[in-house]
Amino acid sequence: MATAIGENIVVIDHDDDFIRAGYANPEYGPGVLAPASVRLASDATSDAIPPTRVIVDRAVTDWDALEAIYRHIFYKQCGWIEGEEGAALITEPLFTSKADRERLTQLMFESFNVAGLYIAEQPVAALYGVGKTSGVSVDVGFSTTDIAPVVDGVVVTAAATRCALGTVTTRDATRSLLGDAGAALSDDDVDAVRDATCHVSRSRDDALDASDSKTHVLPDGNVVTVDGAARRACVESLFAPDADKGGVSEASVLDAIFTHGGWAGGVGARSGVGLGRRITSDLHDLMPPTARPVEAGAPEYAHALTGQYASWFGGAILAKVVFPLNQYVTKVDYQENGPTVVHKNRVG
Numbered sequence: 001m002a003t004a005i006g007e008n009i010v011v012i013d014h015d016d017d018f019i020r021a022g023y024a025n026p027e028y029g030p031g032v033l034a035p036a037s038v039r040l041a042s043d044a045t046s047d048a049i050p051p052t053r054v055i056v057d058r059a060v061t062d063w064d065a066l067e068a069i070y071r072h073i074f075y076k077q078c079g080w081i082e083g084e085e086g087a088a089l090i091t092e093p094l095f096t097s098k099a100d101r102e103r104l105t106q107l108m109f110e111s112f113n114v115a116g117l118y119i120a121e122q123p124v125a126a127l128y129g130v131g132k133t134s135g136v137s138v139d140v141g142f143s144t145t146d147i148a149p150v151v152d153g154v155v156v157t158a159a160a161t162r163c164a165l166g167t168v169t170t171r172d173a174t175r176s177l178l179g180d181a182g183a184a185l186s187d188d189d190v191d192a193v194r195d196a197t198c199h200v201s202r203s204r205d206d207a208l209d210a211s212d213s214k215t216h217v218l219p220d221g222n223v224v225t226v227d228g229a230a231r232r233a234c235v236e237s238l239f240a241p242d243a244d245k246g247g248v249s250e251a252s253v254l255d256a257i258f259t260h261g262g263w264a265g266g267v268g269a270r271s272g273v274g275l276g277r278r279i280t281s282d283l284h285d286l287m288p289p290t291a292r293p294v295e296a297g298a299p300e301y302a303h304a305l306t307g308q309y310a311s312w313f314g315g316a317i318l319a320k321v322v323f324p325l326n327q328y329v330t331k332v333d334y335q336e337n338g339p340t341v342v343h344k345n346r347v348g
Contacts, residue, residue, distance in 0.1 A: 005116055005323045008086030010078050012070070013122070013312040015093075016055050016142035017167075018262070020312045021073045024089065024319035026129075029305050030312045032077045038065045057144050057164075058093035060100060067111055074112060087116035087328065089319045091125045091311045094139075094146040094160055102339035109334045118319070118328040119342055123148035123155050125314030126260055129306055130298050135256035138279060139311070140238070140264035141166045149254055165238055167263040170194055173237040177230040189218055195263075197226040198235050200272035203281055208232050235271070239282065256296035257283065258310070265307025 009024040014036055022031035037051035054065040074080045088108055092101060101119060108114045123137035123146065133153045139146045148160040174194040175182035182190060196216040199208060208228025215225045259265070259276035268275040280295045287293075298306040306313050322328050333341045 005087045009319045011089045011315040013091040013315055020309050024316040026313050026316040029303050032073055085113045088114050089118045089315050091120050091122045091315050093122050094148050101342055105339040105342040116328040116330050118322045120315055120318050121155050122311040123150050124153055126310040128317050129310040129314030135258055135296055136254050138259040140261035143168050169237050170234050174234040193224050194234055195267045197231050198271050199231040200235050200275055200278050201232050202273045255293055257293050258296040260307050260310035262308050269307050
């Protein structure tokens with residue numbers, strides 16, 4: 001018999017830059033936005049040394065550090081009490097290995113004594129977040145973009161792909177386009193300039209001229225002016241990548257394309273025609289007339305942050321399904337079968 005979970009379910013979704021967490025209530029969204037990085041003890045006295053990322057290209061590189069971050073999230077920010085832990089639904093990136101999934105399962109039960117666990121695939125969760133079980137998830141992360149067709153809640157792994165392009169690509173392009181001025185700016189200032197001035201063109205052929213320049217005032221009062229060509233080019237780097245990195249428009253296509261991710265679902269969705277509409281437009285140019293995919297945006301009733309944190313919102317919705325239906329891994333399941341049991345409890 002599965003343990004009664006109730007409402008004590010924490011949903012965790014992460015990328016290279018941030019971990020999003022909170023109780024499974026899609027009406028409110030993730031209450032925790034924690035950096036996916038730690039400052040090593042040897043570096044603790046030096047602000048000049050950047051924190052160390054514990055997730056690189058969506059893969060965990062330091063499990064001990066990740067455990068420390070999770071401990072802070074569960075017990076400090078979500079208010080769990082040791083000995084009275086709730087359940088967890090954690091989303092995993094495309095192409096996560098079975099070994100990493102089992103290690104995460106072991107961590108949850110042995111270090112955090114969770115009452116139950118469900119691990120959901122991020123492309124599936126993202127589509128759930130906008131009320132779909134089939135479509136193509138284009139997840140623009142910090143350093144990579146994952147493109148995954150999903151049919152009836154199951155990722156078509158053979159047709160999925162990962163591009164070595166992401167939000168950091170637009171940051172690097174913006175810094176380069178700003179020249180000497182960009183070299184002197186911090187990452188946060190470059191991001192601010194990009195977000196205030198970037199423009200998503202309707203197509204590869206659209207251009208902005210000098211009259212389309214924009215300015216941004218930095219916190220120190222300095223003014224940065226970005227001309228029209230640079231405003232367009234900083235985002236265009238996602239669509240005209242190096243040959244060995246792939247490209248966003250190479251997705252295997254179903255009828256609905258959902259583009260999401262922190263920057264892509266926020267500023268990238270609001271700038272110019274929006275990243276999702278641009279990707280759909282490029283696909284129309286590449287495909288035969290009989291194939292016309294459409295952009296799948298968040299429905300009107302969805303939370304305003306759904307485009308940015310789609311996987312988290314979808315995970316919160318999934319939690320309302322898998323836990324009442326006892327489709328999760330229980331403590332008894334784990335004790336009897338070990339970490340490998342996690343592969344048996346999956347929607348789809």
